[in-house]
Amino acid sequence: MIKHRLFWPTAALIVLLLGNFIAHPAFFSVELREGHLYGSLIDILRFGAPLIMVALGMTLVIATGGIDLSVGSVVAISGAIACLHLSGLENQDSLGGTAGAVGIALGLSIVLGACNGVLVSVLNIQPIIATLILMVAGRGLAQLITDGQIITVNSSPYQAIGGGFVLTLPVSILIAVAVFVLASLLVRKSALGMLLEAVGGNPEASRLAGVRSRRLIWLTYVVCGLCAGIAGLMISSNVSSADGNNAGLWIELDAILAVVIGGTALTGGRFSFAGTVIGALLIQTLSTTVYTLGIPPQTTLLFKAVVVMAVCLVQSPAFRRKLVRRRKPKPVTRARQDEKVEVSA
Amino acid sequence: MTTLTASRQRYLPIIATFALLVGAYGFGAAQYEAFASGQVVLNILIDNAFLLVVAIGMTFVILTGGIDLSVGAVVALSTLVSARLLAAGVSPLVVLVLVLVIGGTLGLGMGAVIHYFELQPFIVTLAGMFLARGLCYTISVESISITDGFFTTMAQTPVSLPGGMHVSTSVVIAVIVLAVAAYVLHFTRLGRTVYAIGGSEQSAMLMGLPVARTKITVYAISGLCSALGGVLLAFYTLSGNALHAVGMELDAIAAVVIGGTILTGGTGYVLGTVLGVLVLGIIQTLITFDGTLSSWWTKIVIGALLFVFIVLQRLVSRRAR
Structure with a gap:
């Protein structure tokens, strides 16, 4: 059991949670209030959901031996464009308007991811550098969209994405779980996962073996952009505002960290979605622990x-x-x- | 003949950068009367002296095919350590030496880990960045101002140039660093080994070059330059702050790339990096002069320039092959 690759991250997570429990016995208590679940554990899941989303997309990119530094900027852009669209609506509570905002934001995220993918797979630019471009320019774009201001919106359907509850559970967790299950099924029940690992292990060999590695690599960046876009919606909806400057700042580093902790090698060729989720939860628990133990943040x-x-x-x-x-x-x-x-x- | 065209192509990115610089300056001079004065150019140097020093260190690292993401954090750490120690009454010279030692040691440590444990420079320097920023925050979360006599003198004494123009002492220091770096890269064994490693690490090792020592030295140089950049930033702002130089690693990398250094290593000139820094500076100045454009346009323009230059590099290296 000790040899299982998820053993060490899981053990670290459990130790951290137990440490919290010893310091604050109320840490594990989860109560039902007004039909919603409340508690530290739920908070970790809820605030960890955007990181899980970004890290899942990052896992795919890293599996092919790449890296995506631009996710933080995509998070900011996605939240900014959604809030901009919403703030221009007459009735911000309309479901159709919110769906439009979400659609525009996710569409733009996919386009941005596709741009990264073209740079890496078609122009053969090093992934770190290719995505660095969007990381730098993206922050500027996000501020351009928000005009340097913090756009606040007042839309209850939009707020539900990051702060709402369905069947006592926060919506953001449900979205993250759904994406995780979908991605895992897609990757492990079809040949996709194997092809990804082949491309990451040796791009040239897999190309000679007939794998369309270019298209596959391009696709991972598109998915990564989409995941970052969803995370951006969660973050901005949770506070009902968009901040082009600070939304998703440093999230790329946390995401890479989560992926590495989860046992995915940075050189590509081997990846684990479950490990990534555990890694992301570990990072979120670490942040929470620092606050609950009163250590300076x-x-x-x-x-x-x-x-x-x-x-x-x-x-x-x-x-x-x-x-x-x-x-x-x-x-x-x-x-x-x-x-x-x-x-x- | 083929070698001639190949070497000419090697200069192409740097020539493009120079043309861009002249073009941007010409545009500014035609648009705004005050822009044509020589002092505007010198002000660009004054405002970016610390970035220049950091970018020179980054050039060494990128020439070996590595990358150093920790530079911004080391700069912030240096400003904060200086401010804190000066506030405690430590002599400025001791502070300077200590700051440089801290920066150099951090770089040395990262270089050793990268080489001996065969880890990617990217992730190791990322950890270094976390470490340095974390240390900043543990020293102080608030800005500490510097009132020390030596530092304020260094900050406020202008160095006069002919024609009524002046630069700051920081610029003089940066130019000295530049001269030393150019000498080391082109006229010493260390410098030639740096290029050799960037060309092919394996070949360099088979040739019997001291790969381990050079690779580690390169990161130590980058750490040292970052620390010195931090001191210059402390001169410039007369304060130490954990939030100084956030994202500066990107500016430094951008300057090196725009300056024509190829990211896979082996090709590039430290003088190109100077041009890169000047291009970044002139864009900032143009945007300030315009007045209607907001500051975020700087980021968008830098991103677009990065894109153009990376694609240009790609095309050049493909044709050279």
Whole structure:
């Protein structure tokens, strides 16, 4: 069991949750208030939903050996355009108007993702750089859309996306779960997942084997853009406003972190949606823990730095080799035991 | 003949940048009377001296085919450490040395991890960025102003140039850093090894070049330049703030790319980086002079320029092959 690749992230999550429980015994209590579920755990899920969405899209991109730095900007643009459209409506509560706003926002996100995809798959530009362009220009675009202001909207259907409840559960969680289930089914019950891993493992070999790697890579960026767009709607609807400057700031880093913690290798070729979700929840729990324990929130970044380094080192074959070599002088039987432990790590 | 055209193509991005710079300046001069004065150009240097120093460090890293995302955070950390220590009454010289040591050590550490554990520079320097920003916030969440005599003198003493123009001491420091960097890159073994690693790390290793030492040194140089950039920013703003230089790594990368350094490493000039910084600066100045355009247009224009130059690089390297 200790060898399972989801063991360590899950263990870390459980330890963190237990730590919270010991510090605050009320941490696990979930109560039903006015037909809605309330509690710290629900909050973690609710505030973690946008990160889960972004990280799921990022998982696909990283599986093909790429990276998407522009998701934070797409989050901001999607929220901004939706709020702009809504604020221009006469009746902001109309369902049709809200659906239009959501449609425009998601459509634009798909277009932005497609642009990234073209740069990477057709023009063969390094993914970091290709998406850096939209990361820089996208913030400007988002501010252009909002005219540098914070657009506030007053639309109850729109608010429901990030802050509403259905069947006692927050809508944002339900959306995230739906996307997760859909993506998992699509990837694991069809050949898509295998093809993605093939492209990530060796793009040239998979192309020679007849995989249309270009189209597949392009598609992952489109999906990543769409996921970021949905996350942008969640974030902006939760506060009923759009802030082109700060919405989704640094979310790309958190998302990459979640993907890495979840056991997806940054070099591509192996990915796990479940791991990503656990990674995202771990990051969100970390932020919540920092607040509940009364640690100054500024130290979250230090924690994250340590976690990133630890996870990357554990995943690095070179690091493991060096560790194993150092332990060699020990008796043979001991060494073999140690080696086993190292491999599982 | 083929080598001649290849080398000419190698200069193409840098020539394009220069043409762009001249074009932008000509446009500004034709549009606004005050723009034509030499002081406007010098002001661009004064406003961007710290970015220039950081971008020079970044050039070293990108020439080896790596990337350093931690520079903005290290800049902020340097301003904050200086401000905090100066407020505590530590002598300015000790502060300067300490700040440079911190920056260099951070870079050295990241370089060692990247090389010895074969991790991607991207993720390691990302962790470095988190670490440096986190340290900033633990030092102080609020802005600390600098009142120290040495720092204010450095900040406020203009260096006169002929023709009634002047620059700040920061510009002089930046130009010295530039000269040293150009010398190191083109006339020392370290510099040639940097280019060799960027061309092909494996070949460099097989040639018996000190790949490990050079790769780690390059990140240390970048850390050192970021720390120095932080000191210059502290001169410029006379304050230390954890929120200084947010997103500066992108400006630095953009300057290097627009300056014609190829992101996969091996080709590029530190002088190109200067042109890149000047292009960024002139865009900012143009937008300020216009007055009707909002500041976010800067980001959009920089993004568009990045796009054009990366596609240009792509075309050049494809044809050269």
